[in-house]
Amino acid sequence: MTSPKSGPARREHLKQLREAALHRPVLARQLSDGFNGRWSRRQWVQASLFATVGMLVAAIVPGFDHLETGAGAIPRQSMTLPLPPLPARSKQAEAFDSWQIVRVQSGQTLGEIFGQLDVPASTMYRILEHPGARDALSRLRPGTELAFDIPATGGLRAFRFDRDDTHRVELAITGDAISETVIERPSQTRTVVTTGEISSSLYAAARKAGLSPAAISTMTDEIFQYDIDFSHAQKGDRFSVVYEETWREGERIGTGNIAAATFTTGGKTYSGFRFEHDGKVGYYTADGRPLKKAFIRMPIPYARITSGFSKARKHPVLGRTRAHQGVDYGAGTGTPIHAAGDARVSFVGWKGGYGRTVVLDHGKGYTTLYAHMSRFGKYKPGATIKQGTVIGYVGASGLVTGPHLHYEFRINGVHRNPLTVTMPPPEPLKGAALVAFQASTAPVVARMQQVEQVRYAQAESEPAKTSKVDKKA
Incomplete structure (x- = not known):
């Protein structure tokens, strides 16, 4: 309990607190004290602060109505508005954004490429049946470029390939129909x-x-x-x-x-x-x-000479010494033999010890003979052929011990050494x-x-x- 002596002191203390509270400054009082019809700068700042806070509260509080659920939710309505059509270039871009470019790798086949892109083999066969497609696609070289237009919905919409160095073909596939567009590449x-x-x-x-x-x-x-x-x-x-x-x-x-x-x-x-x-x-x-030149000195390029032109030589089969009136070129069976010059074919057939033989008439008294062939070229007697034409293939027919070409060169019926004879200019x-x-x-x-x-x-x-x-x- 409080002693009686403390009563007056306590009352005095409470009186001081009351006086202090009455003289403490408050905002409302500050706004009104000393008002003479014009606001001070401090009063303008305080009024602006209150106005800003008020607007923020007014903007934020209504947003909480989104949290309401149940029957009290505010009903909403939607309206369908027509949209403008897409520009033409956007449609074109859509048509080309699905192209897949493939470069053929070494050893890769057309069927493997179509299979990797999940394009049915039946579609590939339809493309190959299109005129001109099989010739271009059956001999694919490494690095060849192929293009597939495969949209997101699946299926092959178009296929593109190069027919040659300057023409590109694009095949549009619509159902069972294939239409072709040829693009010239300058x-x-x-x-x-x-x-x-x-x-x-x-x-x-x-x-x-x-x-x-x-x-x-x-x-x-x-x-x-x-x-x-x-x-x-x-x-x-x-x-x-x-x-x-x-x-x-x-x-x-x-x-x-x-x-x-x-x-x-x-x-x-x-x-x-x-x-x-x-x-x-x-x-x-x-x-x-x-x-x-009018004549090629060697009917077989880079062949080795196994027997040269000579007046006397022992024949390897007959065993007798006699003139070797030509040059023998050693080569494997099947090696191509070329015509020494432009000529008319005068003889094709078997000629005694020469075996399978071809004789060419080059005009102006020049003739050449090719013997011991395994088979002949694709021509007939009387045919006109160009220099370098394949007239036959090396063999071992007739009196020989191994495959080689026996080549003779004659001028007006006289044998000449084909390695040293002066050719007509x-x-x-x-x-x-x-x-x-x-x-x-x-x-x-x-x-x-x-x-x-x-x-x-x-x-x-x-x-x-x-x-x-x-x-x-």
Whole structure:
């Protein structure tokens, strides 16, 4: 209990607290005290604060009605509004967004590719039955591009492939019907000059310089086959080639004709230039003389000589000594034998000890004989054939001990050594033909010389530097 003495003190304490509460400042009082008809800056700030808080509360509180469930929920209504049609380009984009591009891998078949994309084999057979499709798709090479339009709903909607280097075919498949669209792909032809030097082999050097196997074959078996024995090509031999390249969409898709070529071996340079004369295309020397000789000295390229031309030789079967009036070339059974020159076939059949034999008449008293064949080529007596035509195949028919070709060369019925006989020279270009030839070859020669100067000047200053290819369009 409180003592009586403490009563007055307590009352005094409560009185002080009451006075302090009465004199404590409050917001309402602050707003009204000293108001003279104009708000102070402090009063404006406080009023703005209250207004902001009020608006936030008014915006937030109604949102809590989404939490209400049950029968008290406010009913809602929806309205269907028409949408504008899709633009045409959007439909086109939709049609192409399902294309799948496939590049054929080595050893891969068309059936495997269709199977990987879950396209039925029946669809593939329908495509192959379309005109022109089987020829293009039956010989797929590694890297060939195929395209399949397969939408999300499944099924093959369209198929695309290249019919050749410049035409792309697109087959649209609708039910049982197939419609074709051919797209032409423009290409460009560029003239290229390349040069190289043999370090290990001609083939390796030519491939390194950018030549295709077909171009190498043209250089060795067509342009210089009469003058150069490439089996004896050696380190340091040089060559230059001007040829055509076909480009499409920034990619080289193939090589074309060789316009000119030079080959330097043994300190001597041989050259050949492509030119069309009297409807025939051939290669000529710089002075317009055809490189193609009237006769090929070896009917079997790169064959070995097993018995040469001689006045006396012991026959391996008969055992008697007699003249060997031809040259024997050793080769395996079935090796192709080529006609030495343009000719008319005068004899095909069995000829005593010669066995299966072919005799060709080249005109002007020149004839050639090919013996001991295993079988003949596809021609008949009296047929006209071109130089290089396969007239038969090496065998061992007649009086022989093994497979080989016996080759004879006759002039007016007299046997001559085909390895040393002087061949009749071809007729050179004359008159207007020679002028046209010189006009067409002059820029090619100038360009080739320019590239050779640059290439071999670099080689002399930098011996270890590899060959380069000039590929200016």
